[in-house]
Amino acid sequence: MAAGPDTSPPAGFTSSSAEGRQRTLRHLLSETPTFFKSPRQVNSASTTLSRNVFDKRLFIRPQSCTAENRRKALTASYPVSGTHSPMSRPRTSFSPRTPSERDRCATDSDSTARRPRTYRSYTASPLVSESQQDLTRHVTEAWSRVRRESLRRRMSRMTPEQRDSFRLLHNPAFQAARCVAVWKRARERCTHSRQNWREGDKAGIARFHHAARLVILVHRLRVAMTTLSRDRTVPTAAEMRFHTLHHDERVLAFNKDMYARRTEATMRLPRWATDIMGKPPRWRSEQECRRLHALLRCLKAFRVFSPRIQAIMCRSILYQFIEAERVVLRKGHHGSGFYFVYSGSVFVNAEDKNQATGEAFMRTEAVLGRGDSFGEIALLRGCPRTASVTVREPCELLIVDDKIFAEVCPKIFDAELDERVKFLRQVPLFAHRYWPPEALRQLCIETQMQEFKSDHIIVDDSEEDEWIYVCAEGQCKVLKSLVLEKESLTRPASPRGDPPSDVDTRRVSFAVHDDVIEDDDDVFHDEDQDSEEEEEATIDRSESMRSKSERMLRSIRGDHAEDNDQDPQASMDVFTVEVDDGSHDVSRAGRQRRPPEELDMTLRSLIEAQLRQRRKNDVVYVEIGILKRGDIFGLQETVGVSDSGPLILMSFGIGTRIYRLKRTNFRDLASEEATEHAKLLGYEKKYPSAEALLIALQEQSKWDVYKQTVVEEVLRHHRRPDRFPLRSPTEEKLRSRKVNRLVSTLSRCSDDILGLPGNAENTRKITEPIDAPSDDREREDIRRARKFDTPIVMRPKTMVARCGSMLARAGTGHTLNSGKISPHQRLVRQRVSAISSTSSDSSEAANGV
Numbered sequence: 009m010a011a012g013p014d015t016s017p018p019a020g021f022t023s024s025s026a027e028g029r030q031r032t033l034r035h036l037l038s039e040t041p042t043f044f045k046s047p048r049q050v051n052s053a054s055t056t057l058s059r060n061v062f063d064k065r066l067f068i069r070p071q072s073c074t075a076e077n078r079r080k081a082l083t084a085s086y087p088v089s090g091t092h093s094p095m096s097r098p099r100t101s102f103s104p105r106t107p108s109e110r111d112r113c114a115t116d117s118d119s120t121a122r123r124p125r126t127y128r129s130y131t132a133s134p135l136v137s138e139s140q141q142d143l144t145r146h147v148t149e150a151w152s153r154v155r156r157e158s159l160r161r162r163m164s165r166m167t168p169e170q171r172d173s174f175r176l177l178h179n180p181a182f183q184a185a186r187c188v189a190v191w192k193r194a195r196e197r198c199t200h201s202r203q204n205w206r207e208g209d210k211a212g213i214a215r216f217h218h219a220a221r222l223v224i225l226v227h228r229l230r231v232a233m234t235t236l237s238r239d240r241t242v243p244t245a246a247e248m249r250f251h252t253l254h255h256d257e258r259v260l261a262f263n264k265d266m267y268a269r270r271t272e273a274t275m276r277l278p279r280w281a282t283d284i285m286g287k288p289p290r291w292r293s294e295q296e297c298r299r300l301h302a303l304l305r306c307l308k309a310f311r312v313f314s315p316r317i318q319a320i321m322c323r324s325i326l327y328q329f330i331e332a333e334r335v336v337l338r339k340g341h342h343g344s345g346f347y348f349v350y351s352g353s354v355f356v357n358a359e360d361k362n363q364a365t366g367e368a369f370m371r372t373e374a375v376l377g378r379g380d381s382f383g384e385i386a387l388l389r390g391c392p393r394t395a396s397v398t399v400r401e402p403c404e405l406l407i408v409d410d411k412i413f414a415e416v417c418p419k420i421f422d423a424e425l426d427e428r429v430k431f432l433r434q435v436p437l438f439a440h441r442y443w444p445p446e447a448l449r450q451l452c453i454e455t456q457m458q459e460f461k462s463d464h465i466i467v468d469d470s471e472e473d474e475w476i477y478v479c480a481e482g483q484c485k486v487l488k489s490l491v492l493e494k495e496s497l498t499r500p501a502s503p504r505g506d507p508p509s510d511v512d513t514r515r516v517s518f519a520v521h522d523d524v525i526e527d528d529d530d531v532f533h534d535e536d537q538d539s540e541e542e543e544e545a546t547i548d549r550s551e552s553m554r555s556k557s558e559r560m561l562r563s564i565r566g567d568h569a570e571d572n573d574q575d576p577q578a579s580m581d582v583f584t585v586e587v588d589d590g591s592h593d594v595s596r597a598g599r600q601r602r603p604p605e606e607l608d609m610t611l612r613s614l615i616e617a618q619l620r621q622r623r624k625n626d627v628v629y630v631e632i633g634i635l636k637r638g639d640i641f642g643l644q645e646t647v648g649v650s651d652s653g654p655l656i657l658m659s660f661g662i663g664t665r666i667y668r669l670k671r672t673n674f675r676d677l678a679s680e681e682a683t684e685h686a687k688l689l690g691y692e693k694k695y696p697s698a699e700a701l702l703i704a705l706q707e708q709s710k711w712d713v714y715k716q717t718v719v720e721e722v723l724r725h726h727r728r729p730d731r732f733p734l735r736s737p738t739e740e741k742l743r744s745r746k747v748n749r750l751v752s753t754l755s756r757c758s759d760d761i762l763g764l765p766g767n768a769e770n771t772r773k774i775t776e777p778i779d780a781p782s783d784d785r786e787r788e789d790i791r792r793a794r795k796f797d798t799p800i801v802m803r804p805k806t807m808v809a810r811c812g813s814m815l816a817r818a819g820t821g822h823t824l825n826s827g828k829i830s831p832h833q834r835l836v837r838q839r840v841s842a843i844s845s846t847s848s849d850s851s852e853a854a855n856g857v
């Protein structure tokens with residue numbers, strides 16, 4: 009193995025200086041062109057070898073190192089090819105293997121006092137390998153050994169404190185943090201002064217390179233750790249089943265999920281969003297945060313936080329893409345983040361015990377998908393993770409830092425709690441006398457604030473709902489659904505038998521402009537709240553005002569089941585009605601049918617859904633009240649004084665902001681006195697019963713029919729055959745248009761002419777949406793209608809006067825009146841209803857109702 013003695017060493021080797029050695033090495037390496045492709049490589053290799061190997065570890069006896077000799081020795085010792093080539097497993101320090109080697113070792117060991125070891129190392133060490141990679145690997149190994157040793161030596165000389173700080177300095181995570189800091193500083197310098205950067209902040213660049221290397225190192229470490237973590241996690245049965253079915257190479261059965269359309273689950277975050285989330289918080293601009301906020305509001309779990317908390321989260325939220333089967337967090341570990349699932353899905357695995365054997369095993373508790381969140385328990389309770397979470401399908405997670413989540417959010421939550429208490433205190437229901445501060449605060453913990461844009465159905469069935477609503481800003485309408493036969497209200501009771509055209513017209517007119525619905529719930533939704541947690545929540549409630557985070561957690565987990573139990577049905581006809589007792593003005597509604605999804609719907613969507621499904625029995629929705637700031641909805645149902653049946657709550661105008669309180673909490677926390685007080689308030693603000701509304705609606709319908717009849721009567725003479733029939737077709741056409749125009753205008757103005765008691769204002773409101781149609785066809789219709797009607801619409805006063813005089817001429821006895829109903833009109837209405845009830849049509853209608 010050892011090279012034979014050489015008598016003619018090259019000049020460089022006689023020198024023991026570092027420079028001489030390097031020169032020799034360069035020379036040596038340049039003669040092996042297969043290994044090094046360029047002079048630069050030769051230079052760098054020689055430098056590395058000289059510094060790391062020669063100088064520190066493998067000091068070569070110069071006399072024996074001629075180029076020729078060395079080549080001979082190496083080729084003799086290590087054949088270039090062959091399966092047993094030591095190059096494949098380089099031996100960097102010599103350790104005797106064969107007996108002859110051992111013998112030689114023994115002999116040499118006698119003279120190790122000087123430097124036989126290094127000599128042996130030289131002879132055995134494959135300093136020049138058959139490939140560059142081998143050489144590099146060898147050198148790297150040698151170098152790392154040298155470093156380790158020197159490190160050990162240095163540390164042995166240190167005090168314990170020094171050792172600790174030294175360890176910290178060499179901790180990969182710490183180094184990574186330093187790298188990032190260096191990188192940031194370098195970038196900052198770069199942005200602040202490009203000139204400086206260019207002119208060569210050489211040290212900065214060097215540091216940057218160093219940082220990059222460290223980042224690579226840390227990344228490798230992380231990969232190794234995650235692989236290890238995955239390998240050590242025993243998959244649950246559900247996980248195994250899922251992955252077996254979903255892995256292409258192991259498809260056992262036909263899995264329809266693989267062919268299903270999965271737009272939701274596979275909806276990925278746009279590039280701009282990941283770019284924003286890749287920036288440090290202070291680099292994110294206001295606009296970027298707002299953009300991110302608008303995007304994340306589509307996530308159910310995100311929406312339940314208040315806008316302020318959402319904004320704070322957007323400032324610091326991070327993005328992470330995780331492959332399938334990876335472990336996101338492990339049970340018992342320290343919690344360091346709160347997660348939203350943007351796409352993909354995860355398994356939540358909890359520990360369980362086999363009843364028979366007592367063995368512990370992991371069981372899949374839940375599968376969370378897009379819009380869900382996890383990881384809040386450990387952060388808010390300060391306990392270890394309560395479950396493990398592994399990735400089911402490749403997943404995009406959004407991570408909120410534990411500091412933000414556990415410190416900032418509860419503070420904001422507390423401030424909002426104070427706000428809620430302050431607001432509710434102003435509402436008569438929660439007067440100090442009935443609700444002591446502690447009870448009110450307790451009630452507010454699970455109170456949520458929601459925001460709705462215009463025409464959003466907030467509650468679709470007040471009897472089934474679990475909440476009491478207190479209007480904080482804006483206005484809401486209270487609607488009531490009445491089931492009736494379509495014919496009863498749409499067929500005219502006029503003796504002439506001409507069907508009125510107003511139902512369809514109004515239906516179109518009520519197809520209000522479309523609104524994108526966005527709401528802000530304040531609290532987490534948790535559908536999987538089990539009885540244990542509820543029990544826990546009750547106990548917590550009794551321990552008044554624990555920690556902020558605990559309260560927040562309770563609030564977060566308190567309500568997930570909302571809004572999901574909607575029964576899609578019902579349709580709505582457009583009607584304007586009046587309740588005779590005058591206590592509740594009523595009005596109109598839109599023909600609706602509830603979409604199957606859920607409460608996230610506008611009036612328009614309801615109307616469209618209804619129009620798709622024609623049914624004999626329709627539901628007419630009638631407005632029976634308006635909720636303003638401080639008004640309450642759902643109180644009667646909570647205290648059991650409601651007899652008005654299911655009601656509907658809908659936002660309108662510029663939208664609304666409401667607080668909602670859990671009915672169960674209200675009942676639990678209200679004292680007897682408070683309950684009595686609530687009952688009293690409930691009685692005071694009772695809505696009319698279904699019967700009263702039906703009667704009012706019927707009367708209204710008759711009134712509409714009567715108006716139609718009057719208009720028809722007035723215009724009859726216009727439709728008489730012409731005395732001079734010799735008109736041109738164009739003239740005929742114009743004439744018929746004129747008549748039609750008059751009819752349509754009169755129909756629309758008839759409310760003003762004949763008077764719609766107390767509802768003139770409301771009538772105007774109904775017709776408003778006509779001016780703001782949403783879809784093109786509708787817009788086109790209205791444009792055409794407008795064009796058609798222009799001369800009349802432009803001069804309403806004249807038109808009304810004309811209609812009034814026409815009506816007077818027709819001998820109806822009505823005078824012009826656009827305000828309240830006069831006693832005379834009331835009389836007319838009674839007469840009309842008497843007439844219509846005798847006619848067969850109207851009696852049919854009455855029976856139907």
Ligand SMILES: Nc1ncnc2c1ncn2[C@@H]1O[C@@H]2COP(=O)(O)O[C@H]2[C@H]1O
Nearest residue numbers: 356373374382383384385386393394395
């Ligand atoms: N039964 C469950 N259903 C849904 N999610 C759960 C369940 N148990 C635990 N988790 C979530 O899994 C998370 C594990 O970490 P945490 O304990 O911080 O918070 C936990 C919850 O967010």
